Amino acid sequence: MVSPKAIWTVVAACVVLTLAVPTVAITMDEDTASDDVILEPTTSYASVTDEGELEVDLERLNERAVTTFDDVFTISVGDDAVSRVWIEDVEGLTFYENGNQHAELSESSPLEPEAGESARIGVSIDTHVDHAATETFTVHVEYEDDDGKSTGVVTLEDLEVEPETVETGENVTVNATYENVGERTKTTDAELTVDGTVVDSESVTVSPGDTETVHFERQLEWPGETELGVDGVEHETVLVDGPPVDVLEASVVDTELAAGETGEIEATVSNPTDKPVERTLELAVDGIVVDTQTVALESASEQTVTFEHEFDGEGTTPVAVSGVDAGTVTVDEPTFEIQNRELSATTMAALAPPMAASLLVIATVANRRWVKK
Template sequence: MVITVVCFLLVLAVPTTAVTVNENPANDDISLEPTSPYATTTDDGQLELDFDALNDRAVSTFDDVFEITVTDDSVERIWLSDAPDGVQFYQDGNAHDRIDETSPLEAAAGETTTVGVTVSTHADPPSSGTFTLHAEYEDEGEDEKSANIELVEMTTVDRAVTAGETLTVQATYENHGDVSGTTVAQLTVDGVVVDEQVVSVGAGETETVTFERTMQQSGTFAVGVDDGEPKTVTAQPPDEPAPDFDVTDADLAADSIAQSESTRVTATVENTGNATGEFLAELAVGGIVVNDRSVELEPNESDTVTFEWQFDEPGTYDVAVSGLEAGTVTVGEPREYEVLNRVFSSPSVAVVGLSGAVGMLFVAGVVRRRWNL
């Protein structure tokens, strides 16, 4: 027999992102502890996660935000589900290793797993919502049921398109398990994640998702889904009067910065076609598109696009603009600053503004056990 522990969380829109989780579940089988500046324990014993000033139309990642420790040998699996749109949880510093029903935690008693959070602001955050934390306990007499979803086919409607046309890519998933489940389909171009969709697949069923990608530049590209073998797609230069674009001179202003600092990324975009057109330059950090800029150019005209990107976690990140490598940036620990006393003439008013801040407030309720018969 399987027991599921469920945490219910209330979501409210505020100018920052905050997540509050009950730190000490009633059964003491699982403990949650803060491990970063983004996590604190409130006076009433709850774990609160607070992310300030998120970038607009971007995906922000926060590694090692809090940790989950299993304290009971009977806990078999732990996963998180029903998170608001744009919010995902992942484990051990790998943003692609999400914590969900298809990829649960399977820690034994005494083991600890670090949990990170990604917040996407490409869509408006919800004004309310919930997410659920599950912990399964298995009896010796009952077999565990689970989803087992895999990519079984990836096709492109047309392997040869003209620059400016839309490429259609279809991915088919099959669930070999005995319960329904979800997975995240990721479209890649030359190894960079440029789009993603959540796929729900019933037990023993298949589901096909469709991606549409405008090929803005002529050339040859490797287009794939997830970790499957990519297919070669050729975008021909346009014959009729039409724009065509080339990206050159991608550059990083600084290749070594401290945590929470930002660096400037620039690239030159040229319209090599014979008609005026608009190009959407995409900034990729760590192999994932995180921001974009639009520029309109006449034939033979060029312009510089500029991105300012803040790095919230230490590490080494590859940076590129529309597939062109700009370099690698190394993010170190936060700098230490000397605090100086400063006297302001009276009267003085200090105003602090957070531009583009988007977020949510998550408040956890009481952990309950539910018997699944």
């Protein structure tokens, strides 16, 4: 499965500054994607778009000043074949790690991670510096010497779900066993799904020739047959017995938004029984649970619950509440205006394929265009 965080073979975008650094985007090529090195947004400054791009949006900056943004994204390593990672900066644009502005990522001071480790990356922008119309900065991923054939290959070997029948409100246990059939330590994410929606995840690191088991526990509240699976490739069916409490309908209130805006989603829950019950509703955006609400229902009653969620990525995204389709939200990119200039987010970059020296280079080209008002 190709994660939207993977940065193997990259096309990236960035507009470099005088008053702003709007967008740094990274797009995966699924034919060559890998989880060896991963970029993942950690703040509202960064997000993953529907097109699989990691965008870093730093908005407006002061003129002739130095502005810093801590913990904008993380760099994670999932393969112990990676020996060093560093960023070759553009003048006036510096990347640093773990909140320490003096810990600049450079060839002389790189990340030297082990499999399973990650570093928090911040950005410092100096607007005293003048820039040409086109600038380039490079991210380097260096491997230990190798013939290129030895890799970590982690596969899901076994899935156990117990018990097969439960009452509403009871827990089931899901055990997923992974095996590394490769020759290097590898880290992967195990994703627990309920009826196809990702509800939980755990990272697992497996040494060559070994197996590791990930344990999940899940409370089942809705009666009927429920499919519990891992990674979308294996699943087991559990029968849930209990009163016919159900989500009658769900709907998206705000169907069109600008990136960064908050939309509302409503769901109506019914309790036709003669006893009060309590249920937890889960809001899923693009197949992943992002929010929950617990509702107390009196006997023979209905109640409408409202979720609020901030949508960052551009495009059209499906939304559901506890497995009930609520519709879609279409998100458009906002236009940023800074004083009398309109910022155009145009960016391009590319990552060369692995070379004989085991050095991978991600080259990011930054373009700037000013439009006079």
